[in-house]
Amino acid sequence: MNKQQNILIIGAGLCGALLALRLGQRGYNITLIEMRPDLRKVDISEGRSINLAISDRGIKAMKLVGIQNKVKSLCIPMLGRMIHDTDGNTFLSKYSGRDHEYISSVSRQDLTALLMNEAEALENVTLIFNKKCKHVDFENKQATFIDYATKAVSTIQADVIFGTDGAGSSLRKSYYSERKFLFNFSQNFLKYGYKELSILPAENNAYKTEKNALHIWPRGDFMLIALPNLDGSFTVTLFLSYDQGSFNFSNLTTPEMVTRFFEKEFPDALKLMPHLIDDFFNNPTSPLGTIKCSPWHYQDHTLLMGDAAHAIAPFYGQGMNASFEDVVVLDALIENHKGNWETIFKTFSKTRKKDTDAIADLAIDNFLEMKEHVSDPIFQEKRKLEIALEKEFPNKYASKYALVTFNENIGYHEAMTQGRAQDKAILNLLKHKYISFDDDLKSVLKIIKQDTKKIIDKDNLLKNIEEESI
Amino acid sequence: MNKQQNILIIGAGLCGALLALRLGQRGYNITLIEMRPDLRKVDISEGRSINLAISDRGIKAMKLVGIQNKVKSLCIPMLGRMIHDTDGNTFLSKYSGRDHEYISSVSRQDLTALLMNEAEALENVTLIFNKKCKHVDFENKQATFIDYATKAVSTIQADVIFGTDGAGSSLRKSYYSERKFLFNFSQNFLKYGYKELSILPAENNAYKTEKNALHIWPRGDFMLIALPNLDGSFTVTLFLSYDQGSFNFSNLTTPEMVTRFFEKEFPDALKLMPHLIDDFFNNPTSPLGTIKCSPWHYQDHTLLMGDAAHAIAPFYGQGMNASFEDVVVLDALIENHKGNWETIFKTFSKTRKKDTDAIADLAIDNFLEMKEHVSDPIFQEKRKLEIALEKEFPNKYASKYALVTFNENIGYHEAMTQGRAQDKAILNLLKHKYISFDDDLKSVLKIIKQDTKKIIDKDNLLKNIEEESI
CATH class of the missing domain: 3.50.50.60 (FAD/NAD(P)-binding domain)
Known part of the structure; x- marks a missing residue:
């Protein structure tokens, strides 16, 4: 060399x-x-x-x-997603049932x-x-x-x-x-843009809301997130459609409209953001x-x-x-x-x-998961179950999120294939009440593994058939 | 205005x-x-x-x-595809069972x-x-x-x-x-390129091979086609990989190799193409x-x-x-x-x-169909059956090819959805011998229509489930 x-x-x-x-x-x-x-x-x-x-x-x-x-x-x-609802209630949805698995803001x-x-x-x-x-x-x-x-x-x-x-x-x-x-x-561009906003530190660089979480305000068609900085501030990002829905980047043109939007959708965030209007009109709207x-x-x-x-x-x-x-x-x-x-x-x-x-x-x-599903009851049930499985069987189960984020020794493609099949299996099992959070976890894991394998096998088979029958 | x-x-x-x-x-x-x-x-x-x-x-x-x-x-x-095998045998696979449905070279x-x-x-x-x-x-x-x-x-x-x-x-x-x-x-480019060649007219602008057909020499990994011109000539096009397979555009570098390739794969075409070598080396290889x-x-x-x-x-x-x-x-x-x-x-x-x-x-x-399947027995059985259905029930059945090519009052997207489902249904039915060419055509048509509908319904359902479960 x-x-x-x-x-x-x-x-x-x-x-x-x-x-x-x-x-x-x-x-x-x-x-x-x-x-x-x-x-x-x-x-x-x-x-x-x-x-x-x-x-x-x-x-x-x-x-x-x-x-x-x-x-x-x-x-x-x-350590997890701190979900904020429109009434300002919050709950923490952990990223993993294993304590050493978390992401970090940098x-x-x-x-x-x-x-x-x-x-x-x-x-x-x-x-x-x-x-x-x-x-x-x-x-x-x-x-x-x-x-x-x-x-x-x-x-x-x-x-x-x-x-x-x-x-x-x-x-x-x-x-x-x-x-x-x-x-x-x-x-390829999404029909959504993003804009950065901020929550400034409290006195003595204290954090105005929970420091060790990624905050999400999921609202179906749009969402707000916030990540902590070392100086006590949070960087806040609004993801919003350019021109669809009641509120969008095209029609949020006056301080009054922006304030009304935040009062209605993110009232608890608004209280922490006295600089909202300045941020909103000084910072660019960027494409995704x-x-x-x-x-x-x-x-x-x-x-x-x-x-x-x-x-x-x-x-x-x-x-x-x-x-x-x-x-x-x-x-x-x-x-x-x-x-x-x-x-x-x-x-x-x-x-x-x-x-x-x-x-x-x-x-x-x-x-889709962040803006819609994290606030959906069946999705929350799934996450609760997955966290329990990860805690109980730390070497036997990893959610899609964990496969992608915490399993650096498998590739993204493998993480996607396995993770998507698991999600499909669990959501289906919960929807039809074939499993529930109160069941014996060991048998729940077994059923999930079986169904996941079936889905992966079927997807592979479908792929083959499609290639054959074109 | x-x-x-x-x-x-x-x-x-x-x-x-x-x-x-x-x-x-x-x-x-x-x-x-x-x-x-x-x-x-x-x-x-x-x-x-x-x-x-x-x-x-x-x-x-x-x-x-x-x-x-x-x-x-x-x-x-x-009127159809004239299929040429490696021994020079030919047969005509019509584009439709309805006589007024054909394509034209221009x-x-x-x-x-x-x-x-x-x-x-x-x-x-x-x-x-x-x-x-x-x-x-x-x-x-x-x-x-x-x-x-x-x-x-x-x-x-x-x-x-x-x-x-x-x-x-x-x-x-x-x-x-x-x-x-x-x-x-x-x-997005295919890994295949194409090169135009020619079959010149016989004396008095006569055609050296069947005039009223699109000629195809399907060979799995590559193919040759020819379309007639008014002056008695044919424009011939070779579709071939840039660098995969025994013969490809990268390794066909000498007159000897090109001749050997045509002798082996397209012997009947070679006989009609005394200018092959000139054409091959004068004409560009173009991307697809x-x-x-x-x-x-x-x-x-x-x-x-x-x-x-x-x-x-x-x-x-x-x-x-x-x-x-x-x-x-x-x-x-x-x-x-x-x-x-x-x-x-x-x-x-x-x-x-x-x-x-x-x-x-x-x-x-x-x-894929032209280079591989037109020479496949089950594909040929399917085409035979479809032609018979189109002849027998001219207002009730149209193949994917007919939907795309001869049904100008429906869009390509609808033609694709219907046509792909039909193809899948028929190939599956033939493979499992649920239908055969000797059955009563009316009942065959009924089974095909049922299975096609099932496939379309299932595809729609799958699309919905996937949108739900992401």
């Missing part, structure tokens, strides 16, 4: 910074280049702290680069800064800021950048180029526009979309990773975790195919895609 | 020329602009006549503009020229050639063109702009790149893809139609027919919503898409 190889990584977000750190640890010469200013020096979030949920797949990547303890100090554990900015610091501490890693990639000549392994301040254009040549430049990836745009190979691509494409690589020259390859909706809290897992998967391939970038890239592009396609679809599942 | 409105149509292919003719007949001032030279004056097909299959949906559009008789004189009826060039002549005969229609659209400023209803010869750049302003500029549509690219609204888009997007319109300014909105694989022979049907559907909306372009465009974009999505999926179905 030629350790003197020069690697260019375009985009120093979470995925790019982690990749730079890991490949730097492996001894490559790394240039990590970012279009925005250095977020460790300039506040680029315009005063708002945007947070994310990190879970076991992400933690596994932190362990790979040896910074899990540093990351832990940035994390606020969230600041995007703090975590990115940590990864940058760790990468920059390596002498073979160089970070460059304020240079926007205009185009990647992937045939000749050259990328062209424009400097934000001077407008100067420069070109960087490398042995290998990674595009970790997010949903608007310039490497992906170059694949698309140059038409030098057959590039499959899709972008899914991007899929293939192949991700071009020969042994270039590779897309993270959101650049597979941007997903945020509802499973797995966007960052999936991008971090990309690095773990790639790292294992680098280990197995020392320096053979074409094999590494081809294998990565081929085997990883079924998992990132799965988490994209699961994210849409979870949107 | 303001008849003095100026309408710009970008792209004078089949769809654009038909649209210009129809809107011209309605009295609008039409500018139809095309990037290529006038195909009535310059031979732009490089000596090869490329033909298409026209069927009832296309014919309906020809009737709308009153040129069905002129079109008929360009057509060669194809030259793309002749048909486009006819539509152009008819449009140009109207004083309110102007045709412009050799101007390539670079960009559409859809907010300001302006399109920018570059002249091929002079390189001069010009801008055309219009009240309404249509993009009928094919799979590489510049209007669609402007929607995508300007990001002024949420534009869903996907492009599907493009879907939405919305197709922007306010009351612009609308995508035809391949620009929904490019599909060619295997159902419905690409042109679907584009022509677009014009029929749009024309009915224009009739109903006199001059209200926003309503017309919105309704078109919303209601038409389920049908063009369906024909895109059906085209992939038919690829």
